[in-house]
Amino acid sequence: MPYEAVIGLEVHAELLTESKVFCGCSAKFGAPPNQNTCPVCLAMPGALPVLNRRAVEFAIRAGLAVNCEIARLSRWARKNYFYPDLPKGYQISQYELPLCLGGWVEIEVDGATRRIGLTRIHMEEDTGKNIHDAHSDASLVDFNRCGVPLLEIVSEPDLRSAQEAGAYLRKLRTILQYLEICDGNMEEGSFRCDANVSIRPRGTRALGTKVEIKNMNSFRNVERAVDYELKRQAQALQEGGRLVQETRLWDPDREVTRPMRSKEFAHDYRYFPEPDLLPLVVSDAWVEAVRTTMPELPDDRCQRFQQQYGLPAYDAEVLTMRKDIADYYEATVRYHHNPKALSNWVMGDVLRILRERKLDSAFVIHDWPVAPERLAAMVELIDSGEISGKIAKAVFEEMVGTGKTPVQIVEEQGLKQISDAGAIVAAVEQVLANHPDKVAEYRGGRDKLFGFFVGLVMKATQGKANPQKVNDLLRDKLSA
Numbered sequence: 001m002p003y004e005a006v007i008g009l010e011v012h013a014e015l016l017t018e019s020k021v022f023c024g025c026s027a028k029f030g031a032p033p034n035q036n037t038c039p040v041c042l043a044m045p046g047a048l049p050v051l052n053r054r055a056v057e058f059a060i061r062a063g064l065a066v067n068c069e070i071a072r073l074s075r076w077a078r079k080n081y082f083y084p085d086l087p088k089g090y091q092i093s094q095y096e097l098p099l100c101l102g103g104w105v106e107i108e109v110d111g112a113t114r115r116i117g118l119t120r121i122h123m124e125e126d127t128g129k130n131i132h133d134a135h136s137d138a139s140l141v142d143f144n145r146c147g148v149p150l151l152e153i154v155s156e157p158d159l160r161s162a163q164e165a166g167a168y169l170r171k172l173r174t175i176l177q178y179l180e181i182c183d184g185n186m187e188e189g190s191f192r193c194d195a196n197v198s199i200r201p202r203g204t205r206a207l208g209t210k211v212e213i214k215n216m217n218s219f220r221n222v223e224r225a226v227d228y229e230l231k232r233q234a235q236a237l238q239e240g241g242r243l244v245q246e247t248r249l250w251d252p253d254r255e256v257t258r259p260m261r262s263k264e265f266a267h268d269y270r271y272f273p274e275p276d277l278l279p280l281v282v283s284d285a286w287v288e289a290v291r292t293t294m295p296e297l298p299d300d301r302c303q304r305f306q307q308q309y310g311l312p313a314y315d316a317e318v319l320t321m322r323k324d325i326a327d328y329y330e331a332t333v334r335y336h337h338n339p340k341a342l343s344n345w346v347m348g349d350v351l352r353i354l355r356e357r358k359l360d361s362a363f364v365i366h367d368w369p370v371a372p373e374r375l376a377a378m379v380e381l382i383d384s385g386e387i388s389g390k391i392a393k394a395v396f397e398e399m400v401g402t403g404k405t406p407v408q409i410v411e412e413q414g415l416k417q418i419s420d421a422g423a424i425v426a427a428v429e430q431v432l433a434n435h436p437d438k439v440a441e442y443r444g445g446r447d448k449l450f451g452f453f454v455g456l457v458m459k460a461t462q463g464k465a466n467p468q469k470v471n472d473l474l475r476d477k478l479s480a
């Protein structure tokens with residue numbers, strides 16, 4: 001492509017506080033419509049906002065994690081616009097003086113590390129939600145979300161491809177989840193993203209006309225929407241057309257972006273300082289106190305997993321992508337020290353089950369049926385030769401389905417591995433006796449038949465024979 005992509009992302013992350021940012025209503029997702037409301041978040045005349053200290057603390061945590069400067073004084077502003085889900089007719093946000101300035105997030109794409117700059121992180125309140133009833137013509141409004149604390153994380157236009165945009169978002173979400181300040185659930189809308197996309201001829205500096213894309217509720221959709229938009233813009237320019245600054249909606253069914261409205265500018269919102277709230281003053285002591293509560297972040301943990309457990313970089317990356325999974329993995333290793341085998345199980349079967357059950361937001365692994373000590377106990381059974389790796393697959397499925405311990409399952413179902421040479425010899429001899437022609441071929445030089453014999457012996461023992469012993473005994477008998 002003769003053009004270069006210029007992409008900046010605006011991420012909205014709902015903070016996991018108990019209550020809303022300017023009132024005492026619950027900020028929890030999923031309550032019956034309009035249950036979590038009060039005069040403040042419903043904008044009754046005379047009601048005044050009171051700032052939630054915890055929300056500020058969470059925002060400072062985010063700022064420190066992505067290398068921002070924490071402003072010692074920031075200011076609340078009113079962003080004025082009309083929409084039915086915004087009862088005050090304005091949103092309390094931060095404009096000229098945001099809480100967090102600068103900073104960066106490091107991403108890795110195709111083996112290369114890039115530092116993506118951040119412009120700012122500011123705090124604001126979420127809006128309510130319009131619900132369009134498909135069966136009648138009614139539009140309903142649910143104000144439960146109105147006033148839930150939000151971070152808006154604005155990146156510099158440093159991203160150069162849809163792939164980089166996806167990597168940046170995943171990294172940012174991982175960091176927020178590690179901080180335990182946002183659950184990162186894109187489907188429930190607690191982690192949302194708008195993309196500013198433009199192109200310019202390669203080698204030039206001036207920015208092209210930018211288009212804002214909305215309505216992307218998964219990483220995959222962000223990548224596809226950005227990709228589509230880059231191609232659309234390049235084609236328009238190549239055909240001699242002009243681009244307009246506008247907001248477009250991603251249509252995930254038709255996989256296209258559609259014009260929504262012409263892009264608004266900052267002056268359209270008539271920002272002015274919020275007269276009902278004092279400027280936000282953050283002391284050095286407060287910032288330092290928050291700094292002492294910071295957890296180990298994903299990049300550091302990834303490095304440590306490689307050093308402490310001798311894991312390949314790939315394993316360490318996959319395991320540390322989510323804090324709950326990294327915690328789970330470390331717990332299993334404490335019960336049974338076979339880091340690589342446990343890594344294989346967590347990256348393979350555990351993640352597969354989480355995907356199948358759509359347990360793909362943070363923190364859910366805590367209540368799933370296979371507790372760390374059980375997975376560890378199962379790997380211990382493999383390592384001590386009690387069960388084969390193949391039988392372990394069945395034991396694992398049974399643990400997921402029933403919540404039983406691996407020892408219980410192995411005993412109940414008689415799955416113990418046959419390591420007794422006598423029993424295996426009998427099976428080996430039977431298999432060889434049944435296939436004299438294949439034995440002759442093997443001895444004549446068709447080495448490949450060895451696997452065929454192994455398969456038959458395993459089948460004859462219902463998969464319970466110790467595979468190493470089967471190999472040894474077969475080799476013995478065949479070379480006799």
Ligand SMILES: [Zn+2]
Pocket residue numbers: 020023024025036037038039040041042147
């Ligand atoms: Zn309220």
